[in-house]
Amino acid sequence: MDTYLPHAGYVQFPRGPQDFSPTVCPACFTPRTAAVCPTCHLDLAHPSVAQLDAASAEASAALDRRLELIGRIRFETAQPVAPVAAPAPPAPAPAAAAPTTVSAPVAAPPAPPRRHLGVQVILLIVGVSLLAVGAVFFLVYAFITFGLVWRSIIIGAVTIAAFVGATLLRRRRLAATAEAIAALAVVFVYLDAFAIRANDLFGAEDADGLVYWGAALVVSSAGFALWHRLSGLRLPDIVAAAAFAPGLALLVGGLTDGLDDGVRVFAALLALGAGTLVHPLLGAYRVERIVLLALGLLGLVTASFAALFVRLDIDWAPLVTYGLVVVVAGAHVAVLLRQGARPVLPVVFAAFGGVVAASGMFAVGARIGEPVTAVPVVAAAVVALVLESVARRTHAPAAVAAAWSAAGVAGVAVAVVGGTKLVASIGVAARGAQRWSLRGGEPLEVTTTEVVASAALLAVLVIAAVAWLVGGTLAARRLALGSGLLGILVLSVPLLPQLWLAVLAWLVLGAVAVVLLVVGRSWARGARIALLATGAVSLALAYSASWASIDTWWFGSVGTVALVVVARGATALIPVRAALLGLATVLGLVAIGSEAWHTNERFQEGARAGLEATHGVLLLAVVLLGLALLLARALSAAETRVLAWTSYGTALVKAAMSWLLADGAPGLVLPDYGASAVLAGLLVLALLAWALVPRTGFAPERLVASATLAPAVAWLLASLAHLVSLTADLAPVVAALAVAAVSLAVAGPRAARDIGVGIVVVPALVAAMLRADALTWLVLLLAAVAVLLTAVSRDGLFASASPRRHLGWAALGLGFLSLAWTLADRGVTDLEPYVLPLAGALLLVAAGAWRARRDSPVPPYLVLGALLVALVPLGAVSGTGSIVRPLVVAGASAALLLVGSVLRGSRYLDALAAAGAVGVLVAGLARPFALAIAGTADDVSLDAWVAGTALVVLLAAVAQSRSGGRARGIAAVAAVAATLVLCAVVELAVLRDTSLGTARALVALAVLAGLHIAGMLVRRAPFTPALAWLSYGLAVVVGVAGMVVGAVDPLEWGTGILAAALLVVGAVRLAREPQARSWVWLAPGILVLLVPSLVATFVDQPVWRLVGLGVACVALVLVGAVRKLQAPLILGAVVVLVHAVRTFSPQIVAVYQLTEWWVWAVVGGAIIIFVAVTFERRMRDLRSLGGRISALR
Incomplete structure (x- = not known):
């Protein structure tokens, strides 16, 4: 490049x-x-x-x-030179048109990230802290050891050295280290202040403690501020900011020694708040300003609390103290605004000032008591309204904050007063908790406090209205005034003299609110919400209070239900109308139940009043359930559903209560069972109407009604049986049989009716088997017939394509269970004459089905059922008695299993294999389970049966898996897994602290570990990873159990086998896959190998374990280093270090105890500071070492 x-x-x-x-x-x-x-x-x-x-x-x-x-x-031309007039500059020539160049936009520099504490700074903090602790204890040591002169020299020299060192380090631009040493110097300064007073230098010991330390803090803050100006260190400036205001507070507290304690505390805290007004002198440093302002706010807050205890003998003293707090808070606001500080700071102080100003009268009211309880609420409201007026005129954030804070105090005060009124209203309504215990003319207690509270709320409302009228905001806030007036009316009802007047007044208010809601459907939302709240609260209070007297209950309940129904006309929202209809339904059900209870108490003196109330509620619920169907065209779908579901749920619960509570005693109209029969019949009719009458749009309701039909018929039959003095044990299954037969013949949602049949049949079967009486076999047989009818479709059973045909197997099982129950009840143990003919009959049925349709899937299942009927009962009773039967049954089952597994290609062979697998498990493990239950732990035949069973199943699983089919593979793995779990349960049951128990545990561990290795390496059915981890889990269970009972001792026998299995798998996978990592494949085995032994060394330390653990760790470290493997290297090193520390801990403690602990603190602090100074080099070394380690596998 x-x-x-x-x-x-x-x-x-x-x-x-x-x-x-x-x-x-x-x-x-x-x-x-x-x-x-x-x-x-x-x-x-x-x-x-x-x-x-x-x-x-x-x-x-x-x-x-x-x-x-x-x-x-500049030096050589410093001689004065006479100024020469400069010639006028020539006129600039017109610039030639330069070509315009379009350049790519320059990317803006990235914004610097937020600064945070680095590792180096944290190390410096820790090191300096340790040195400070050492310095404190060295000072104590110097006081004890040296005289006054040497003490002063040592302390002064150390302090000066810290000051000079921090200053020099700052000049060399070692900022972090310099700040750390400065912190140490600050500690030394205050240690010096302590030493001066302790040594009585300059008569310091004679001065008052508060005055001395206040002066020390003030002087030291000035010195630290000067040091900051001279050296540029930040920490001294921060300490100066933090020390000045507390020092001033202590100084004021000491100088006011002759005054009352409350006055001294308040003055000191007020000085703390006022002393922070010096923050403009600190410049623009944010930390110092925040520290000072936080201290100031803390001082003002605590001063406002301390003001409550100033001169308790003067009632109006809080006005003065709170006024001073407000003045200081206002001074803070003024200073902050003049300094142009961030808006949040003056807002905070202004908000606090508003709170204090609005709260002043509460302290006065607390001192004076009852005559002026309403004055603080009104005063707070007045303050809030005045501040609101100021804020509205100035729009200043601080004024707005003060207004809102004062409004918050006034709002809380109004809420508290309103809460007391609400408590009084709830107290009147709570009288209804004692049902019908009072007279309708019961007088209500009205106290002066309640009257004053109402007057206070009304006064606040009037003052607010006047203030908003003057300010021109009354029109915008008329909703708040109207809502407040409605609330006062509702909460002032308890001022009426008698109970019936209060109930009637609340009903009238609720009625007025409901009528206005119906009339004013187009009114503003806010007004409707206020009316809604008024109506809801009024009706709730009226309804609750009406229960206190039978004289008020009837018109309270009827009026509430009627108004709730009428309130549906106030909205066009279907969900709201449905909710109101549901509420009216619930209230009506409660009313009819209460009326039934009251009638029973009046005419039968309360005998069985609960059952009478249940019948009354159930009757109305059934009527409403039918009414919901009749009114479905007049009501909306949501309203119909709410009415139907509310009635249905109530009817279901009350029907269950009636079924459980009825005992045939005479009732008010009919005996209990007669009333139950009538109600059950009505319920059946209502459910039939919902289930059979076709209606679109109510499919869930039809399904639920169909599902509930069978339980309702069962209740009807049980009631009729009780009524004619017959047993009701057969009623559920007879009802299920009848409903299943009708469901087969009648069109409709049959699946739902079948669910109802199941709901009835299953509890009936459980109850019958728990009773175990003479009718149990008949219950099982009738249930089998009911299930068989459920399994039959309109196209038959065997030729049907419906999934319900599979219920025929359940019917077959219930029939077989009925037979087995009869045989067991009669004590028959020779089952061959009973089960073999039945199995043969099933085989003949299978043969007939095969001849009728050779491609039908039914005959193989019939063959499977026949074989299970023959093998399972005979195998189950083979646990005791002659050895011939288990050998014959197990041998026949093994033959079937192996033949069906080796020879493949037919469903009949699969049936043979499945039946043989079940027979092998039942017959092969029946005797071992019997021996284990009997506690026979020294019988080796148990292990022979377990081993033989496991071997046969494993061979069959291997044969099954050769076909490569996924289903066969899953079946093979499932069979082996079930066998392993059952065999492990047997072995765990007979595990003892004997030589045979040790052999059993070790053999089981070895076999299970081998299966884990095979599953993880072969990874083909039946040896799959799932089976491998199941085997390993069972091995862990066996190993832990062996360690607990003492069969595996020492524990390294078990952990060694478990670790070997994991390590063998890991080593092979690392050899096969170059990209494999040692942490995945070797770390678990290493942890299993080392950690249990390491933990054991904390309680038991034989030499062989200590040496062996160390040798193993060193070997792992060597292997990791030679083979370039991370996991052995790191885990071996960590474990060997922990092992060494645990082994040599007594020697380490002895070295530590050679000297004083604070000396180690000094040494540690010095080392940490050294590391912090050379932090970059140490980090490079660590990164280099980390890079080398991360390069390993």
Whole structure:
């Protein structure tokens, strides 16, 4: 490349010889603090930077020579020369038309990124902090050891050295280090102040503590500010800004020693806020100004709190103290505005001043008490309105902020007063929680506080109206006034003398709001929202309060329901109308339930009132459910759905409660079961109407009604059975059978009705099997018939193409279960006469189906079912008794499995293989499971059965996978996985701390680890990665269990096998794939090998483990270095370091305890500062080392 100038990018022109210094960036002159410039991102670690520094030095020398020549010329021509009149300049010749050149736009230099704390600065902070801690304890040590003269000399010398060192470092442009040493000097200065008082120099010990330290802070801040001006260091200026105002506060607190404590605290805090007014003297530094203003704001805030406790014997004292705080805050605003500060700063102080000004009367009110409780609210509102008027005239941000803050205080005050009124209203409404416990003429307690609160709210409203009228803004804010007036009316209702008047007043307000909403549908949105809130709150309070008395409940409930229905006419929005209809429905259901409860209490003295209320609600819900269907043409779809779903959900819940609670006792009209039968019949009719009457647009409702039909019929049959004193155990399955039969014959959404059949059948089966009585087999048989009817389609069962035909297998299973239940109930153990004929019958059915249609897929499934019927029951009972039966069944199953796996090409062979697999697992593991459950852990035959079963399944899986078909491969892997899990469960159950238990654990670990290796390397069914990781997971479980019970001891036997499996796989993959990384393939095995042993060394340290772990780590480091592998190198190094620290920790602690701890703090701080100073070189070394490590695999 000819030139690199186009790539120079962002470069500043040198401003002087100092910009050529090697301590700054050559491009932007930012101090070098990192390997890459944080401002312009120039790589300062590039090899060419040395040449660039040399070129900068040459340029600096050339500029110096140039300045020398300029100086020589000026010196030699310094003699006064008479001025000579200059001739008039000639008229310029007309310039020739220069050709216009279009140049490419110059890219703007990139904006410098935000500055942040670098690593070097953090290191300096830590180092200086450690040195400061060491200095404090060295000062204590000097006080104890040396006399006054030497103490003073040491302290003064160290302080002067810090000042001089920081100044010199700053002049050499080592800014970061200089600021760090300056921080140390600041610490020394205040240590010196402490030492002066402690040594009683100049009689300092006799001075008051607050006065001394206040003067020390004020004087030191002045000195630090002067040091900043002379040296250019920033930290002294920041410390000066932070120390002046607190020093002034302490000084004021000390000088007011004779006054009251509250006055002293307030004066000191006010001085803290006022002392920060000196911030214009600090120049334009942002940090110092922010520190001072933050301290000032903190002082004013705390002073406003302290003002509450000044002269508690004078009621009006807070007006003076709060006034002083407002004056100081105003002074801050004025100074900031005059200085042209950022707008946010005067806004903050103005907002605070507004808050304090509006809050003054609250402190006075707290001292005086009840007579003036309303005055602070009104006063806050007046202040807010006055400030609003000022802000409206000036439009100044500070005035606007003060107005808004005062308005916030007034708003909070009004909200608190309104909240007390709301609490009082809720208190009246909460009386309805004790249902019908009061009289309608119950008097309401009205206190002076409530009356004063209402008067205060009304006064604020009137004053605001007058102020806005004078200011010309009343028309724009009439909505706020109207809303406030409505709120006052609603919240003032509890001032009425009796309960029925309050309920009636709220109903009237709600009615007026509803009527206005209906009439004013075209009114502005704000007005309608205010009316809506008024109506909703009024009706809610009226409805809640009406429950307190039976005299008010009826018109409160009826009125609320009627008004909610009428309110539907106030809007054309369908969702809102539907929501209101739903609310009216819920309130109506609650009302009818309450009426039923009250009627029962009146005529039956509360006996079974809950069930009567349930029946009443259910009756209305069923009626409304039918009414929703009848009114579907008059209502919108959304309203119909809301009415239907609300009624349906209520009916469903109440029907379940009635079914569970009814016990046949006599009710108000009918016995419980009679009432249940009537209600169930009505519910069935309503559901039939929804399910069978065709209506477009209500498909979900029809489906749900169809799905609920079977449970409703079951309830009806159960109620009728109870009514005629018959058992109701068969009612659910009989109902399911009836609905399934009707569903087969009637058109409609059959799938939904089938779901209802399932909802009834499944709980009935579970309940029957849990009861285990004489009718269980009949329940199973009837359920099988119901499922069989569900499986039949209009085109039959075997010839059907519908997916429901597969339910025939469930029906077959239920029928077989019914048979098995009967045999078990009668104690039959010789199952061959029962299961073999049934299996033969199924085989004959399969043969007939095959002859009828040879290409039908049904016969193979029938063959599979026949074989399972024969093998599974016989295998399940083979766990005990003679060994002949399990051998015969397992042998036959193994033969079927192997024949069906080796010979392929027919579905019948697949059926043989599937049945054989199930039979091998059941028959082969039945006896091991029986031995494990019996606790027989020393029987080797258990391991023989487990090994034989696993071997047969593995051989069959290999044979199945030879065809290469995906389905066969999945089946093979699934069979092997299931076998491994079952065998692992058996082995875990008999794992003991014996030699046989150790052998079992190690053999199981070895086999599972081998399967993991095979699966990860072969990667072909049945040895797939999924099976490999399942095997490894089981191996981990076996290993952990063996360690817990003591069968695997020491633990390295288990971790060694587990790690070997991972390492073998990783080594082979690294050899096969050059792009493979050692972290993926070797790190897990290394961690399994090393980490458990490392953790074990913390509790048990035999010599062989310590030596072996160290040798293994060193070997891994060597292997990683020789074979260029990252994972062994890094993990071995880390583990060996941790191992060494743990092993030699007693010696390390002994070395640490040889001297005082603060000496180590000094040493550490010095080392950290040294590292920070040489940070760039250390980072280059680390990057070089990191590059070498990252080059490894």
